[in-house]
Amino acid sequence: MEPSCEEALELVPWVVNATASAEEQCGLYRHIAGCRACRTEFVQSVVLQRRLTRAVQALPTGGVRPVTELAGPLTSLVEALGGPAIVAQAVRQAIELPRTRPALTVNIPLVATVRVGT
């Protein structure tokens, strides 16, 4: 069934981002084939999507290291700063694999100290 203008406009973003169902897509395409105003909205949304995506791609990517690589540098840092062995151990345990992590978890502010060598 062909959607009304209101329904068509609500569908536009989801057809543009390709998550609408096949039935919804067909309905919108049928509608905009005969409705100039909604066709304009559709085209504008396609342009908007391209501009937004291009602008996002102009952003930098992060220098975040995988959590699996943090244990070594973090524990070394704690040791280098003269932290007690129990803190280094807590760091190691806090980012050990879930399977091997002890039942008692240590909640320490890891993230504040992860920019080692970045």
Place this chain on the structure above:
Amino acid sequence: MGTGEERLLKRIAAGESPAMRDLHETYADRLFRYALLRTRDRQLAEDVVQETMLAAWRSASAYRGASSVSTWLFGICRHKVADALRRCPQAETRPLPEAVAGDASAIEFWETFDHLQPDDRELLLLVFHYGFSQREIGQIMDVPVGTVKSRTFYARRRLQALLQGRS
């Protein structure tokens, strides 16, 4: 568990470090840009991604497949962004950092985009850049699908009007 990504999470839950690196490779940059656009601060965004990955690592065994892996990760990331913004509430109102220097078209776009409310900006990003469905965005933002639909409709309209006002 069906999809490749769900199998990946199962491997992470089983303690396989290479699987965690694969997840990081697939999502770290996507999450970073989302976090950067929300927090407006490179350091905060990096912290958010690190916290998100750590949380994913630790809770992979709790993943039950009720949502896609990307939806699940963005949901975690969104909470981490909210935590970061609670710690640093002024961040959200800052202009984007040096991040887009050199690309005049992107700078102009972000200047316009900044006139929207933060919730509208987030929604439009999730729809038009990340390509999430109504249901997925509902899960990420924890709002009903009907709300996602209507808010997207109005947010898109507002951005369209702003862009046309500039041209």
